[in-house]
Amino acid sequence: MAKVIMDSTAMQRALTRITYEIIEQNRGLENLVIVGIETRGAYLAQRIAQRIAQLEGSQLPVADLNITNYRDDRPNKSASITAKIDLPITGKNIVLVDDVLYTGRTIRAALDAIMDSGRPQKISLAVLIDRGHRELPIRPDFVGKNIPTSHEESIKVMVNEVDSLDQVVLD
Amino acid sequence: MKRYLILEDGTVFAGDAFGATINTTGGLALYTGATGYQEAITNYSYTGQILAFTYPQQGNTGINRDDYENITTALKGVVIGEGYPLTSHWHAQMTLDAFLKAQRIPGLMNVDVRRLHRHIAEHGNMKASLMDTHDEHAHDQIKALVIPNNQVSQVSTKQPYPSPNVGKNVVVLDLGLKNTVLRELSKRRCNITVLPFDTPSSLIETLAPDGVLISDGPGKPEALVKTIQIVKEIQGHYPIFAIGLGFSVVALANDVSVETRPIAQHQINLAVQEKITGITNFVAQNSAFSLSKNDNLKDLLATFVTVNGDEVVGFRHRYLPIYAVNFDPEAAAGPKDGGHFFDDFIELMDAAIARHRREI
Numbered sequence: 001m002a003k004v005i006m007d008s009t010a011m012q013r014a015l016t017r018i019t020y021e022i023i024e025q026n027r028g029l030e031n032l033v034i035v036g037i038e039t040r041g042a043y044l045a046q047r048i049a050q051r052i053a054q055l056e057g058s059q060l061p062v063a064d065l066n067i068t069n070y071r072d073d074r075p076n077k078s079a080s081i082t083a084k085i086d087l088p089i090t091g092k093n094i095v096l097v098d099d100v101l102y103t104g105r106t107i108r109a110a111l112d113a114i115m116d117s118g119r120p121q122k123i124s125l126a127v128l129i130d131r132g133h134r135e136l137p138i139r140p141d142f143v144g145k146n147i148p149t150s151h152e153e154s155i156k157v158m159v160n161e162v163d164s165l166d167q168v169v170l171d
Numbered sequence: 172m173k174r175y176l177i178l179e180d181g182t183v184f185a186g187d188a189f190g191a192t193i194n195t196t197g198g199l200a201l202y203t204g205a206t207g208y209q210e211a212i213t214n215y216s217y218t219g220q221i222l223a224f225t226y227p228q229q230g231n232t233g234i235n236r237d238d239y240e241n242i243t244t245a246l247k248g249v250v251i252g253e254g255y256p257l258t259s260h261w262h263a264q265m266t267l268d269a270f271l272k273a274q275r276i277p278g279l280m281n282v283d284v285r286r287l288h289r290h291i292a293e294h295g296n297m298k299a300s301l302m303d304t305h306d307e308h309a310h311d312q313i314k315a316l317v318i319p320n321n322q323v324s325q326v327s328t329k330q331p332y333p334s335p336n337v338g339k340n341v342v343v344l345d346l347g348l349k350n351t352v353l354r355e356l357s358k359r360r361c362n363i364t365v366l367p368f369d370t371p372s373s374l375i376e377t378l379a380p381d382g383v384l385i386s387d388g389p390g391k392p393e394a395l396v397k398t399i400q401i402v403k404e405i406q407g408h409y410p411i412f413a414i415g416l417g418f419s420v421v422a423l424a425n426d427v428s429v430e431t432r433p434i435a436q437h438q439i440n441l442a443v444q445e446k447i448t449g450i451t452n453f454v455a456q457n458s459a460f461s462l463s464k465n466d467n468l469k470d471l472l473a474t475f476v477t478v479n480g481d482e483v484v485g486f487r488h489r490y491l492p493i494y495a496v497n498f499d500p501e502a503a504a505g506p507k508d509g510g511h512f513f514d515d516f517i518e519l520m521d522a523a524i525a526r527h528r529r530e531i
């Protein structure tokens with residue numbers, strides 16, 4: 001049975017808190033680039049950048065990352081791997097943003113995609129939901145909410161830009 | 172019996188005595204909320220002050236067992252417009268008059284509180300007295316009155332005490348704590364230790380709390396030299412949440428100056444806007460100090476501003492887990508919009524605990 005585990009207000013507050021933590025953990029924001037993993041991570045990345053702009057009055061560079069070609073469950077992946085970041089990222093501090101952290105395989109793909117585009121100084125990871133069950137040695141630096149789940153359950157993050165409402169549903 | 176409110180500029184307001192039959196002096200504070208007199212009268216933020224309620228009728232619902240913000244009082248007098256000799260509320264244990272008599276607090280009723288409010292709005296904060304006569308001697312006495320600077324040491328707990336629960340370990344530095352602050356932490360299962368305002372930071376270190384809350388309270392923040400020093404020593408080591416007077420103390424500890432408001436604000440309907448989302452909350456406020464206007468906030472990041480004055484009433488430290496608000500998110504009395512500030516404190520502690528685990 002589907003259950004709403006975060007409503008719009010809770011999502012707003014989680015993103016707000018992540019934003020403050022990003023500011024707290026990065027001395028000086030001039031070197032920061034926010035990278036969102038498509039689809040919903042990209043919108044969350046935009047929102048975090050908007051929040052920082054509200055507080056600091058400066059717009060950070062934001063990039064969307066399409067990791068399809070880097071996925072480890074696709075055949076012939078060596079054929080056409082192209083990196084998707086259009087910003088100079090060498091020497092930058094990247095905050096990678098995704099909606100749900102589960103096995104860690106998406107993040108592995110994103111890390112490879114980023115590394116193919118340059119050599120950042122540091123990459124940290126922000127996720128709205130950490131549902132556990134990692135299959136790779138990856139951990140988030142900023143977490144909206146930890147939700148212990150079983151493999152049989154699914155977590156769906158909905159964002160206003162795509163789904164016409166903000167909420168997180170556990171099914 | 173006639174009694175007089177005498178202001179330091181010589182203005183006299185005549186009214187009728189109620190409560191205890193004694194004379195008193197103190198700073199005059201104006202409370203503009205329509206409701207919440209029991210919470211206000213038992214709030215230590217008014218230590219040493221004569222509290223006037225500007226809403227014209229007070230006392231109708233008596234005094235009940237649930238709305239005490241402290242079990243004793245620290246204010247010096249109560250001024251109201253129309254009073255009510257009886258109480259007509261199922262919840263009441265006694266009348267306001269009986270309560271003030273028991274607490275030995277003098278009261279004055281049938282005063283034109285609207286005129287009093289306009290007078291203060293025009294001329295600023297004043298000292299005042301409640302007297303049975305308004306002769307020359309009474310006027311001289313109020314002019315000569317020196318308001319002490321040690322209000323916090325009068326009301327802060329003398330001994331540490333626990334408020335046990337089963338969750339996070341939270342230290343509360345008591346600058347004149349309201350019960351509802353403890354209630355809000357208890358609701359969130361915090362295991363609380365309340366400490367005096369001048370507790371050495373070594374004792375806080377021994378307790379190794381998950382977080383420290385610095386409460387609201389009376390008096391001048393600059394006078395709290397020891398508390399400011401404690402904040403300097405512990406900030407960065409523990410997440411800190413500061414309220415009201417605590418807000419000013421944390422600002423001063425970070426070399427951001429504060430200034431006295433021309434008129435102290437005691438209200439239950441302040442509109443504050445979160446800069447990051449634009450969301451507006453209505454909150455209660457007891458504040459005689461604000462951040463100095465035009466002063467550089469340095470390492471502090473403005474998070475909340477007032478809707479009608481653009482005054483910074485909330486900040487976070489840019490690099491350390493500290494946030495502070497210059498209002499009372501616990502309400503009591505007031506709207507319940509501010510509860511999430513206590514959730515934010517819990518999450519600030521959660522984030523620090525998670526970071527600590529990762530670093531081991």
